[in-house]
Amino acid sequence: MDRVKIIEVKQSVFANNDQRADQLRQELKQQGIFLLNLMSAPGSGKTTTLKRTVELLRDELKIGVMEADIDSDVDAKAMAEAGVKAIQLHTGGMCHLDADMTRQGLDVLAKEAKVELAILENVGNLVCPAEFDTGAVKNAAILSVPEGDDKPLKYPLMFQVCDVVLINKIDVAPYFDFDLEKCREYIRMRNPNARVIPICAKTGEGVELWAAWLREQVSAWRS
Amino acid sequence: MDRVKIIEVKQSVFANNDQRADQLRQELKQQGIFLLNLMSAPGSGKTTTLKRTVELLRDELKIGVMEADIDSDVDAKAMAEAGVKAIQLHTGGMCHLDADMTRQGLDVLAKEAKVELAILENVGNLVCPAEFDTGAVKNAAILSVPEGDDKPLKYPLMFQVCDVVLINKIDVAPYFDFDLEKCREYIRMRNPNARVIPICAKTGEGVELWAAWLREQVSAWRS
Numbered sequence: 001m002d003r004v005k006i007i008e009v010k011q012s013v014f015a016n017n018d019q020r021a022d023q024l025r026q027e028l029k030q031q032g033i034f035l036l037n038l039m040s041a042p043g044s045g046k047t048t049t050l051k052r053t054v055e056l057l058r059d060e061l062k063i064g065v066m067e068a069d070i071d072s073d074v075d076a077k078a079m080a081e082a083g084v085k086a087i088q089l090h091t092g093g094m095c096h097l098d099a100d101m102t103r104q105g106l107d108v109l110a111k112e113a114k115v116e117l118a119i120l121e122n123v124g125n126l127v128c129p130a131e132f133d134t135g136a137v138k139n140a141a142i143l144s145v146p147e148g149d150d151k152p153l154k155y156p157l158m159f160q161v162c163d164v165v166l167i168n169k170i171d172v173a174p175y176f177d178f179d180l181e182k183c184r185e186y187i188r189m190r191n192p193n194a195r196v197i198p199i200c201a202k203t204g205e206g207v208e209l210w211a212a213w214l215r216e217q218v219s220a221w222r223s
Numbered sequence: 224m225d226r227v228k229i230i231e232v233k234q235s236v237f238a239n240n241d242q243r244a245d246q247l248r249q250e251l252k253q254q255g256i257f258l259l260n261l262m263s264a265p266g267s268g269k270t271t272t273l274k275r276t277v278e279l280l281r282d283e284l285k286i287g288v289m290e291a292d293i294d295s296d297v298d299a300k301a302m303a304e305a306g307v308k309a310i311q312l313h314t315g316g317m318c319h320l321d322a323d324m325t326r327q328g329l330d331v332l333a334k335e336a337k338v339e340l341a342i343l344e345n346v347g348n349l350v351c352p353a354e355f356d357t358g359a360v361k362n363a364a365i366l367s368v369p370e371g372d373d374k375p376l377k378y379p380l381m382f383q384v385c386d387v388v389l390i391n392k393i394d395v396a397p398y399f400d401f402d403l404e405k406c407r408e409y410i411r412m413r414n415p416n417a418r419v420i421p422i423c424a425k426t427g428e429g430v431e432l433w434a435a436w437l438r439e440q441v442s443a444w445r446s
Contacts, residue, residue: 041347070377072376095318146367146392150297151265154292157316171398175394
């Protein structure tokens with residue numbers, strides 16, 4: 001196994017993040033690269049979900065993963081072990097990535113491999129990452145059953161900016177007071193257009209649906 | 224039930240947060256008020272743990288709770304229903320509280336009731352709240368079993384600044400790959416002095432131990 005590359009991304013000096021994110025998106029469009037920004041609270045299952053996603057899509061798409069983390073390289077190692085090109089972005093304590101930090105990662109990823117689907121696993125945090133457009137084509141959030149069905153009420157912006165919400169760990173639903181219909185309703189209140197897909201990344205349940213959604217988005221973007 | 228008071232805390236204009244936090248702590252010492260800062264990721268069980276804590280300590284201590292949240296007042300309502308003086312601090316999108324925002328909350332709380340134990344439920348976030356001294360006498364973090372035993376590796380600062388870590392939701396441990404001993408070891412790596420207490424806030428298991436720890440800290444501070 002190759003050693004995982006660790007990039008210390010520098011905090012952006014640019015104030016106009018929205019503009020720079022739009023510019024990055026335009027460049028990605030020209031290059032035929034689809035960038036997905038995956039966000040969630042700590043421990044919701046981003047890495048496990050990504051491993052499943054890569055298993056389902058790697059035969060049809062060239063995938064590269066950027067694992068953002070404050071300090072560790074636990075996730076990039078896990079992804080590299082799953083056989084996908086993965087780099088680690090160290091934010092040096094920063095709680096989110098902006099468009100320019102994402103670009104720094106994409107530049108390194110591009111040198112390592114030709115990529116059609118780039119996935120950014122953002123810092124585990126339901127607050128700050130939602131405030132910064134990374135330049136991604138689509139935003140996905142994971143909410144896991146043990147966190148509770150009321151999270152869309154408490155972290156409104158995250159659910160507003162998402163194109164799709166994966167409800168993960170549905171295998172343990174019997175052990176928690178989690179009302180899926182109520183949760184769907186709260187998400188709809190924040191964002192009537194967000195697709196909601198219940199999954200269990202551990203067993204693979206529902207992940208086919210999510211992969212199909214992603215496949216469709218990538219195909220539309222690259223056509 | 225009284226209506227819950229909602230305070231829109233203003234972002235601090237002061238750069239010297241550490242100094243202002245120390246000053247707040249000194250004032251709290253003079254007033255005989257113990258301030259606990261409770262932090263965790265979203266959905267780890269801060270509010271449920273607080274409800275249990277209040278049940279155990281309210282006959283011996285005058286308790287006031289400040290629920291920090293970006294936008295909702297779900298938690299302050301829950302605390303008020305549990306029969307404790309509770310106010311809601313709206314951070315207006317901010318991902319943490321600093322000493323001055325905490326002071327704004329304490330000032331309002333002091334007008335509502337005489338308090339001996341003030342508890343700040345910080346914004347659900349394992350990153351940013353760890354970076355700002357709120358002026359609290361002690362910091363507590365909750366890590367819940369479904370989040371995984373590796374979180375001290377990935378969110379180092381949170382575990383460095385904590386005096387006590389509650390491992391919550393131990394009732395569901397059989398359904399997750401969570402190694403309590405490994406987790407204790409990771410916490411020790413970050414902070415050899417942190418006390419670790421496994422609890423289940425839902426059933427009350429272990430909460431007596433936590434309440435005993437807190438009782439002791441309050442008593443030492445106020446003597």
